[in-house]
Amino acid sequence: MASRNRQLRVSDGCQVYWPAPYEVCGAIRDKYNELGGPNGFLLHPKTNELTNPDGRGKRTEFVNGPIYWSPEGGAHPVVNHFLAAWARYGYEAGYIGYPTTDEIVNPDKVGRRQHFTGSTIYWKLNEAYSIGGRIFDKWGETGWEQGFLGYPTSDETATPDGVGRFNRFERGVVYWTFPTDAHPVAGAILDQWSKAGYERSKYGYPTSDERGAGSRREQDFQHGKITWPNDAADEVSEEVRTRELLSDAVAPKRLVHIYDQDSGGADPRLAPPSAGQPSECVQGLKNISRQVSCSDQEGTITRYRIRNGTKTEVGRTWFVAKTWIAFSLSTRWSTTPTWELGVRIETTKTDGEFEKNPTDYVLSTFCESGTMCKTTSAQDSERRVLKQGTVVEYTWRQESTGPATKAGGVIDPMKGLIGAKMLHGPIPNPWSVELNNLDARCDSVEYKVGCVNDKALAGVGYNAQRNPKISEVAQHVFDAQATLPSHWGVYEVPIERTLDTTLKDANRAVACPDGWATLPDTCDEYPMATTYQGASKVAPGDWSRRKVPKEANDSQGGVTGAAYLSGRILEKERFVVLAVLKDGRTSW
Known part of the structure; x- marks a missing residue:
């Protein structure tokens, strides 16, 4: 048998790297081979050679990044944080231009750099930034990254x-x-x-x-x-302390968000929103809804003056920073998950020097690298002042760019990766406040890709008042939760979803064997076959079945599937079930 790593010769000047069917040609092929071909860090090609929009340059995309070629720069890979920084300014069409080198390790053996026709991108640890022109020259005069300025941070x-x-x-x-x-x-x-x-x-x-x-x-x-x-x-320093004000406890029964496919609009159980904040964020809890994530942080900034080695406190500022994510509702057709990131910063008190000389900051976000997410709306460049009584509100539109957007069956944990930053300085002691204590997860496990607050308890609702077709199923769930020994699905006893087809079939076979119900009736089982509390998993007598019209069962299936999708309820994730009868009575 031929080697799995064999290279198949095709068009003149090109190669195909089995099993990928794409041609890699010319200078890009030479660079790719120099870097180890498919055994190198780029792995296999994903495209044939492509012509760039300017009509001059070429590129070939590989699993871990592209190689770009231009007449003036030659062929070079641009990957990871360098690719993200380049993309922020329009790739080769922006002022940075085409790459003229591969990544180069800096003399400090910590960072890297890559030169382009119009600028240079420097990377250290987690971020890469472009720097060019006379600013680049002046930085060089100071000793580059080993001089007193250090690495670029913007x-x-x-x-x-x-x-x-x-x-x-x-x-x-x-x-x-x-x-x-x-x-x-x-x-x-x-x-x-x-x-x-x-x-x-x-x-x-x-x-x-x-x-x-x-x-x-x-x-x-x-x-x-x-x-x-x-x-x-004198020499001045400022130090920051923060603490989270919201509880991450499970939402109380009265505030659990129940998805019944018609539950849009304001929820009368929630307190009114505070300015731009969603209502879910003013209940004292972080995680009420799968569509919203909240954080409130209380902070103090203390200014010190240092003279002859003595450090003296000369002022304090107190502030409250409220941060939230409002995720767009997932659908079967979602291709790019989006959300709104919001922040509201109120300066509640200042004393000492801060009363006449308040400290300042600029706002930024955690999506600047573009690796897991990116900001699609305008960035805020205004310098803000923490003056007593001032309130600053700002929102960004963002979208997911992580692995889940590129392949199915992927889960992207996002906690700590979405949020805002307050940046002060630089001075001898710059400070930052990271407002990223927000729970979030993106996935492409079932339907396209979507993002939610995965720490919020999910709820499925069968509401006969809003959807009369589902009345018989709502009555069945109402009765089952009241009479089954375990009361499955009530607030105190959530049930767990399963994606295991074998288990779902086994649950259905026990609860609804062939012939048990005949049209126009169908068999409705509870707990549902799509849970670990289905009939094949729990004790006899701790599950229920009932004959209901096909229309009712079909409606129940649609509501359940839509709730799983909108809440991105995955394997072994817990949720509750609420039945609402036509007369308004609820099962819990």
Whole structure:
């Protein structure tokens, strides 16, 4: 038998790598072979050679990323965080342009970089960012990543006034405008400039690098000079503490969200929403609905001044940050799960120095890399101030981009990967608040792909008031929950879903053997055959069956399937069942 790794020669200048049927050609083929072909990190090809939209470049996509070729740059792979950073600015059509190198290990042996025709992308640990032009040159003058600025922590970004551009770094910033050129600002001078309002302050943009002035340091700006130390400023640091306010306990019986296919709209059991927050987020609980995830964090920021080695507290700020995800309802036709991420930050109190000189921050999100999710709406670039009484609300539209969007049968845990960030600095002690204590999961196990709050208890409802067709099934469930020894499916005794076809068939065979019911009647069993509490799994006498009209049974099947889908209820996940009779009585 021929080797499974054999390479089949096809068109001139191309190869096919069995078992993938695609041709890899020319310079892209040479680079692919250089990297180990299908035995290398790219694995097998997923496409033939494709022409890029500009008509000049080519690419071939592989399992773990593409190789791009251009006349000026040659053939190079762009993968993982580098690919995500490149994609944020339009791939080769954006200002970054085509790759001109493979990934290169930096001298510190920690990070990597990749050069492009219009910029360079640097990566360290979890994120990659682009940096180019005069900002790149100035960063190089400081010693690149091994200099005092460290690695970039943002892409090149336009300033709010549209005049300048800047990159953030681990220990400073570099700002550029055409008339002032590029200059780094760091340390205590950056602290003073940021407190004054950056380029929108009385100082304007930097016009020089920082320099020594006797025992002090100073830096020129368009409309003045900042000197450190001075009579008004010692070394300053700010420290943040936060705690979660919401309980992750199971929602009480009265608040469990019951899906009965017609249960849209406001739920009268919930308190009214607070500003932009969903109603589910003002009940004191994190996880009420599968469609919503909530978090409330209370925080304090303490400012210290350090003089001659003595650290003195000089002010505090208290704030409450409310964060939520509202997932779009999953359907059988969902292809790209989306959600709204929202944040509401209220500054409840300030004292000391914060009363006259409040601290500031910018908002960001956890979907910047594009690996598991991405933001599709505009990012917020405004610098906010934590001044007593101020309230900031902002929402983003986001979508899933994880493995579940690319293949079936995949579960993507998303807790900690969706959320907002409050970023302050950089100063000698920058701080951040991570508002990502939100429960979430995406999956492609059954129907396309969808995302939910998987920690919320799911509920299935058979509501005869809203859906008269289901009346006989609702009565059956009502009676079964009242009379069966285990009272399956009531709030105190949730049941568990099964995806095991063999078990489902066994449940049906015990509860509804062939011939037990004949049309126009059909056999309705409870608990349902799609659960681990079906007739083949529980004790005799702890399950129920009843003859009901086919129309009622069909309606029950539709409601159950829709509830499984909308709630993304997977294997062994618990849910409750509520029956509502025509007269309004409920089974629990």
